[in-house]
Amino acid sequence: MPTTATETTAGTETIEGPGITIQDPRTGEVLWTVPEAGPDAVNDAVSVARRAAPGWAATAPAERGAALRAAAKALDAAAPELAGLNASETGRPENEALAGIAAAVSTLEQYAELGPVHRGHSLRGNRLAADYTVAEPRGVAVLLTPWNDPVAVACGLIGAALVTGNTVIHKPSERCPRLGEALGEVLAPAFPAGVFLTVSGGAAVGAALSEAEVNVIAHVGSSASGARIARAGALTGAHVLRENGGNDPLLVDRDVDPAWAAGQAAIGAFSNSGQICTSVERIYVHKDIATEFSKALEAEAAIRNTNGTVAPLVDLRMRDTVHAHVADALAQGARAVEGGAVPDGPGSFYPATVLLDCTEGMQVMTEETFGPVAPVQVVDTFDDGLRLACSGRYGLAATVLSSNIAHIQQAVAALPVGTVKVNAVFGGAPGGAAQPRSESGAGFGYGPELLDEFTQVKVVHIEAPPAPRGAETGSIVEEQDLP
Template sequence: MPTTATETTAGNETVEGSGIIIQDPRTGEELWTVPEAGPDAVNDAVATARTAAPGWAATAPAERGAALRAAAKALNGAAQELAGLNASETGRPVEEALAGIAAAVSTLEQYAELGPVHRGHSLRGSRLASDYTVAEPRGVAVLLTPWNDPVAVACGLIGAALATGNTVIHKPSERCPRLGEALGEVLAPAFPAGVFLTVPGGAEVGAALSQADVDVIAHVGSSAAGARIAQAGALTGAHVIRENGGNDPLLVDRDVDPVWAAEQAAIGAFSNSGQICTSVERIYVHKDIAAAFCTALEAEAALRNSNGTVAPLVDLRMRDAVHSHVTDALAQGARAVEGGALPDGPGSFYPATVLLGCTGGMQVMTEETFGPVAPVQVVETFDDGLRLACSGRYGLAATVLSSNIAHIQQAVAALPVGTVKVNAVFGGAPGGAAQPRGESGAGFGYGPELLDEFSQVKVVHIAAPPAPGGNGAESVAGSGEQDLP
């Protein structure tokens, strides 16, 4: 649980001194304190990255790719150490942390290959002229990354930013600051001095970096923080890329196997204790299979609670937020058929929870809960479920379970989200990207399209000069000047 000198812990104990104090999510014991960067350190990082930017931009793309491959190799070699820190600071099981690091290694290698082939486009113009676009780095990139999959998410942004020739200032989440520092120590030696920097800190440090003289800000985190960052970028002129909160719906049609559908719902709602940006946050199930589906979902949650596979939430603050959503639903008439109560014992554990009888006004159906909670609302028809799934201010992702191709096509067309998943709550081809909508963010995240986000485009027009002693009529006619206002 991160705490600074000006905050108090859940036990109302005032913390003396400076820095971010981390507590073990499993035991509540204090692990360590990580100093926060002050205003001078933020300013120095921006100045250093600005100084290094021209040289890195001028580095051949193949050399930048080679540096990324070296960083990927170093990351792979440090996987066990980083996974241990991930488990200590966020409670994520080591095997899951290792899987995230493996994904990060693959992502860095992917951008090492994609960077050198990232190119502009040729344009059709006069046969005596050349018209094309050139992709150039934006300059200094600030990356503000989360704690729930800290290495994989960070390396996606780091890889794309560095491959396109930007220098990077990375601020990892204050919920895993030691891991963020260690990641920086592993990656930075692969690049020239000043190209990749790590700045630890909380919201104040993130705000200072967002308001600094930088060229692009990429943020993965809450919608509230994303809105503040977007406002800061509007004032400074920095390009802003955001993947923020979601309230992702799962729509279960009448023609699917209810037991299989419940397995999918459990995977979507309970994986990583529900702490995934694209977790299943609300479920709409057709009345014809609702009874069998709910029985199977209750069993899935009970199994996870009995075998101890539900990891703790990242800290007590997160657990309090999750439980407040559950208690709100219970107060409004929902029933917790599994979980739903704060467990005894230390740490920030919360049980896999199934809520039945949910309605649209409950926080679990309108807000991002970000915990192992599966709220279920029964609907009369597929159209009713789709209408409810399309509601809300978020637009990150949605899942449809159906065998009816007409219903699937209808949902794909109607759902106002960046990603629609059909008959699988997770998965997708490597290199996939999406554009979040609404309060879930803006701009492409991940994939080849992320290279475009970290680039700015220059249009080039080259006309043939007039022949010596000629009047230049043919050259001028083919120069494209007729297109000028």
């Protein structure tokens, strides 16, 4: 039967074949097939969200914040179940999945507080007039979210969109559809019917939602998909937010401890099996410490491969991409001192891999590999490393490890990225936001600034009308000025 969107607090029901089949990344076993939405379901979801939009926009901001707090409480209660689904569909260890869900709860709570105090600005004009701006919701928001940190990333966009008065259609990644649907079932009851809907599907469903008559599209995923979505938004007039691919550099200066720097590099390259948007994707190390650094990084990778802490990649297709990048580097003269080969056995495992003697033209140095691979290129000077770090078509993030304040300031000024991290590959204060650049996307992601992305500004000018004919002409102000 065709998929339809129903106006219930459970969100969008999707019933259609043939569906999305998910395999366990650890064993290769088929776990389940999730129905995929068709064109009618997409159209119905947009219609339902459009009908619900005026009422939700008119809801008091404090009430919207209260609904978001209720959603956060429900999410916290459902954390074990959702973490289990995350582990089953993507291979992420349950403790890491639980940490991602805890971050999502905190994000929803943060937007529940920020939303009601999101305000416009007063403007200076005539002292007997009032000029100010009002932030209004854009309308219907389509959110297309990834699989690598599926709950935390989704809830950042969901929270900001809902608390500012938009209705939401969420399409989770087709790599974790059961988790996406379960997340919708947990969150939707906190909101009025039609305000938060979930639609399952792959690239065709994402394209249909992007081409629909909606008001804002937020996408976290590959640069290729982001470019298609940007083109679709240009045709429909939707406001488009994109956090897309990255090829984030790590620049290691000569004056840092090599073992510490290798530890930072390992965290950046191997965490979540390298499947993080801001993972370390390429490393430039000063020649003076290159030997010690490389040996320490090799040891870091070996420990992870020996103790089995490297989780599988999300699926075999991802592993094929990662190994193709490694094979390209090896064919061009790189050396794999640890890892670098597809392991025997079931699942989509890939070892923590250290590649030495890398050069500029290799795919691991120019593309987003998105796996547990640490490619190292030795540079003669800090300036040489910075020049290489500034190269490429991406602009998501970069990390600098240095004790030289002049080098740090030079790098901060030069790196063409949305986020620069100094002496820590991960971390940052709550509420931080950044603007990806180039093929890494556009628009603010997360933080208070994300509320601005989901609203549009109306400027208001108010002044008194002229006095009726025959009325006294003196104003109160003028009379008060009389002697």
